[in-house]
Amino acid sequence: MVQLYEDERLDYLLAEKGMQIIQSPSVFAFSLDAVLLADFVSVPIKKGKMLDLCTGNGVIPLLLSRRSNATITGVEIQERLVDMARRSVALNELEGQIDMLHHDLNTVKLDQSSYDVVTCNPPYFSTPSKREYNQNDYLTIARHEVYATLEDVVRVSKRYVKPGGKVAMVHRPGRLVDIISLFRQYKLEPKRMQLIYPKKGKEANMLLMEGIRDGKADLKVLPPLYIYEEDGTYTKEAETIIYGN
Amino acid sequence: MVQLYEDERLDYLLAEKGMQIIQSPSVFAFSLDAVLLADFVSVPIKKGKMLDLCTGNGVIPLLLSRRSNATITGVEIQERLVDMARRSVALNELEGQIDMLHHDLNTVKLDQSSYDVVTCNPPYFSTPSKREYNQNDYLTIARHEVYATLEDVVRVSKRYVKPGGKVAMVHRPGRLVDIISLFRQYKLEPKRMQLIYPKKGKEANMLLMEGIRDGKADLKVLPPLYIYEEDGTYTKEAETIIYGN
Numbered sequence: 001m002v003q004l005y006e007d008e009r010l011d012y013l014l015a016e017k018g019m020q021i022i023q024s025p026s027v028f029a030f031s032l033d034a035v036l037l038a039d040f041v042s043v044p045i046k047k048g049k050m051l052d053l054c055t056g057n058g059v060i061p062l063l064l065s066r067r068s069n070a071t072i073t074g075v076e077i078q079e080r081l082v083d084m085a086r087r088s089v090a091l092n093e094l095e096g097q098i099d100m101l102h103h104d105l106n107t108v109k110l111d112q113s114s115y116d117v118v119t120c121n122p123p124y125f126s127t128p129s130k131r132e133y134n135q136n137d138y139l140t141i142a143r144h145e146v147y148a149t150l151e152d153v154v155r156v157s158k159r160y161v162k163p164g165g166k167v168a169m170v171h172r173p174g175r176l177v178d179i180i181s182l183f184r185q186y187k188l189e190p191k192r193m194q195l196i197y198p199k200k201g202k203e204a205n206m207l208l209m210e211g212i213r214d215g216k217a218d219l220k221v222l223p224p225l226y227i228y229e230e231d232g233t234y235t236k237e238a239e240t241i242i243y244g245n
Numbered sequence: 246m247v248q249l250y251e252d253e254r255l256d257y258l259l260a261e262k263g264m265q266i267i268q269s270p271s272v273f274a275f276s277l278d279a280v281l282l283a284d285f286v287s288v289p290i291k292k293g294k295m296l297d298l299c300t301g302n303g304v305i306p307l308l309l310s311r312r313s314n315a316t317i318t319g320v321e322i323q324e325r326l327v328d329m330a331r332r333s334v335a336l337n338e339l340e341g342q343i344d345m346l347h348h349d350l351n352t353v354k355l356d357q358s359s360y361d362v363v364t365c366n367p368p369y370f371s372t373p374s375k376r377e378y379n380q381n382d383y384l385t386i387a388r389h390e391v392y393a394t395l396e397d398v399v400r401v402s403k404r405y406v407k408p409g410g411k412v413a414m415v416h417r418p419g420r421l422v423d424i425i426s427l428f429r430q431y432k433l434e435p436k437r438m439q440l441i442y443p444k445k446g447k448e449a450n451m452l453l454m455e456g457i458r459d460g461k462a463d464l465k466v467l468p469p470l471y472i473y474e475e476d477g478t479y480t481k482e483a484e485t486i487i488y489g490n
Contacts, residue, residue, distance in 0.1 A: 173466040177435050180425045204466035221418040221449035224469045
């Protein structure tokens with residue numbers, strides 16, 4: 001049995017595969033963004049090392065463990081979230097594959113240029129107002145660039161990915177220009193991009209980007225992904241990613 | 246009556262509106278790319294000045310004249326193409342609105358920072374091999390970065406567009422990273438992007454980008470545009486753009 005605190009709850013992560021994760025609406029609950037990133041990124045199947053920055057409650061490492069036998073390290077600055085993530089890892093008996101570090105990604109010490117893959121679902125918003133700060137520190141830190149800016153995340157990804165290794169992120173389309181500029185500045189050449197649209201006829205509201213360290217310039221833009229049908233139900237593609245069936 | 250030379254032919258440009266253009270398969274024939282760009286770009290309706298670089302046989306100025314009363318200047322380095330473009334302008338009685346300049350865009354002298362809109366369907370490919378050079382100079386120059394690189398085109402666009410004015414280009418997705426990097430470098434902030442997919446499930450094969458000189462960072466990604474249905478006929482959206490109905 002797993003210990004749950006306060007308003008924590010146990011949610012299914014991939015309904016079909018019986019994986020569960022500890023969440024809390026007031027502390028951290030994973031979003032579709034993380035699920036899409038874990039599905040999008042290219043992973044080594046049999047062995048290797050992966051790193052997930054801003055790992056939160058560990059949703060991306062948990063999902064990646066279903067696609068790869070590589071070891072996965074998650075880095076998260078909020079102790080409470082690391083604790084949730086570690087209990088979820090134990091609950092799913094993945095201690096042999098996933099390691100959670102409680103650390104600031106800007107100062108964490110890992111083997112440089114050694115990871116096959118680095119993933120990150122970073123905070124989307126720039127520094128919050130004082131009012132947001134005071135309301136809920138957990139969510140503010142997870143959502144705003146308080147402790148890590150987009151450039152920090154890209155710089156640190158570059159530091160730990162090996163030459164030829166992959167760095168993948170999810171973000172809002174409004175930051176596409178920043179992501180592309182920063183990826184190129186840090187020699188993570190953008191190679192695969194996918195845009196996510198809430199439904200047909202709407203503007204994109206999410207973007208998935210994968211770069212290769214020291215890669216040759218040539219971006220592929222994958223077919224668009226729609227999340228909802230006109231009637232508000234998930235599209236077949238979204239359902240396959242979310243429920244794994 | 247219009248004079249046609251050698252293998253030139255007269256094609257309808259927008260079937261429904263009776264506009265015609267002079268083309269030649271061995272010299273220059275416009276592509277879907279130009280039609281999509283002319284439809285995509287934001288234009289001033291009643292007055293203003295627009296500039297089209299690498300104008301070829303003038304397809305973009307001709308199409309823009311149906312959307313705007315602004316004056317339109319086309320710049321083209323190949324004299325033969327300028328001659329075709331001027332005859333098409335005369336044929337459609339647009340001499341009062343469209344002016345074609347035979348000039349290298351890198352050295353042309355126009356009023357700086359004065360245009361509301363600058364468009365360009367630039368050469369897509371880097372410098373050609375000797376073999377391609379010898380086969381057909383007209384097509385080589387139109388398609389390869391012989392006389393104008395992507396950076397030349399962006400630099401010159403920046404030179405002539407006014408602050409707050411728009412610069413729009415069409416290119417291959419493989420150059421998206423270059424376009425975004427160069428737009429930002431030259432202070433043409435990317436604001437609207439659309440990806441064109443040949444059909445459902447395929448990777449994008451064209452990209453439309455519009456930047457605003459000195460604009461604020463915030464890119465919108467428009468709904469994707471599919472060109473063909475599964476059965477190879479045009480989609481309704483593509484048909485509307487191509488035939489104007």
